[in-house]
Amino acid sequence: MKDSLSHIKVVELFAGVGGFRIGLQNASETYKVVWSNQFEPSTKSQIASEIYEARFGKENHSNVDIGKVPTSEIPNHDMLVGGFPCQDYSVARTLNQAAGLVGKKGVLWWEIERIIREKHNKPKFVFLENVDRLIKSPAKQRGRDFAIMLSSLASHGYIIEWRVINAADYGFPQRRRRVFILAYKENTNIANKIHASVQSDWLVKDGTIAKAFPVMPIKPLREVYISSNLEELTESFNIIGGDSPFENTGILIGNKAYTLKTSSRYNGRITTLSDILLDGNVPEKYYINEQDLHIWKYLKGAKKEKRINKASGFEYNYAEGGMVFPDALDKPSRTIITGEGGSAPSRFKHIIEDKTGRLRRLTPIELERLNMFPDNHTAEASDVRRAFLMGNALVTGVIEKIAASILEVENAKDRMVENAI
Structure with missing residues (x-):
């Protein structure tokens, strides 16, 4: 067994306003961001x-395009983290428009791969976050892009674990579904423990993510073969179509992925939208003008109507369901989107009824709280930009719990592993 980790040097890519860093540092002083x-x-x-x-x-x-930063200028590190740009996988776009790895933003995955590949001293851990649609991209070969990422990491000597987590399922204040990916170098204690474990036990109860976010299986474990030949994967993975073979929980060891569908198991305290609201002193600009109320109600309401495409003149039937209006205060909030800011009426912006009985939008501080950032973390930006930054951010509490679990599992003594080595 290797000695317990006393410090972990971290490189944070696609850092945004520092959500990963906040989560890591809240978890332990062991994590030191070096670049x-x-x-x-x-x-x-x-x-x-x-x-x-x-x-x-x-x-x-x-503050330079990462594609123009030579790997030699990036210091050696123990952990590489990042929420790499997700526009090509985002649920804000229809699935058949998702460009995946070939998209302009999607290619930034290869900057992560390039740094790992070119580093002689490869990081012991890789910790990534993306939208949950990643495991189903692209539409014509669902799961192909994720398979390429898994295979790329495996080729550099990693075991890879993933889980789709909805933050609200574990008591956090926002319903935000994201896939979290952990890769462990083969010489880590965690990798040794994985080899000594039963895959289903690791994913459901014994593993790093399972200890942080307990689950129960709702479908049997299945195996998926993933070729180490990336060209072959690109051309033939799931070429017959259908659903992605990857469920919301899984692990890749060598060329075999073990995956199963799970549901959250949590009975602790639930943080609701009302818990994060400011107590009075909300500027008037956040309140809805009475003359705009009918527009908000229309946008939030159910619709079934005929519409005409302005470019082609084509007439079509349009329908959508209604949304809760105003937003429920006794539940976690809906997902923050990048267009949350500004006073213009919108279907997707949060609207609450405060203690005065008036309707208003959420303030930047409240949006920060939904992602568990410190108050006024983004104070230097305009209100609209602050909302955009939070729409692009993550729930730091999820990072904190996974980071704490990495230390716990990596440093824990395991007699089964000691006897196997």
């Missing part, structure tokens, strides 16, 4: 990077 990168190619403004520097300092922070 970070945040660059937004679609705008001259680099407000996310500026906020990151304001909160954590400029030292060892890069």
Whole structure:
């Protein structure tokens, strides 16, 4: 057995305003971010990077396109983390429009792979986050993109574990479903424990993610073969179509993925939308104008109507269900989206009825609280941009619990593993 970890040097890619860093540091002082990168190619403004520097300092922070950063300039590290850009997988786009790995944003996955491949001292752990649709992308070969990522990591000597987690299922204040991916280098204690375990036991009760976020199986474990030949995967994986072979829980060991469908198992305290609201002193600009109320009600309401495509003149029937209006205060919130900010009426923005009986939008501080950031973490940005940044962020509490579990499982003595080595 190797000695317990006293510190873990972390490199944070696609850092945003530092959600991964907050979660890791809340978990333990063991995690030390030694280098970070945040660059937004679609705008001259680099407000996310500026906020990151304001909160954590400029030292060892890069605001350069990661594709232009030589691997040699990135310090050696024990853990590589990042919520890599997800626009090509986002549920905000219909599935048949999801460009996947060939999309402009999707190719940034290969920057992660490039850093791992070119590092002589490869990180012991890789910890990634993305939208849950990733495991079903693209539409014509569902699961292919995820299979390519898994195979790429395995080729560099990793065992890979994943889980789709809805933060609200475990007491957090927002319904936000994301896939979390953990890769363990073969020389880690966790990898040794995986080899000594039964796959289903690891995924359901003994594993890193299972200890942080308990589940129960609702479908039997199944095996999926994943070729180590990426060209073969690209051309032939799930070519006959149908559902993705990957369930919401799984692990890849070598060329075999073991996957099963699970549901959350949690009976602790639930944080609701009402728990994060400001107690008074909300500026008037967040309240709905009475003259706009009918627009909000229309956008939030159920519809069945004829519409005409402005470009083609084609007439079609449009239907959508109604949304709770105003948002329920006794439950976790809906998912924050990047378009949450601004006063213009919208179907997807949160609207609450506060203690005064008036309807209003959520403030930037409340949006930060839904992702478990400190109050005013994004204060340097405009209100609209602050909402955008939170729509792109993650629930830091999920990172915190997984990070704490990594330390617990990696450092725990395991007689079965000691006897097997």
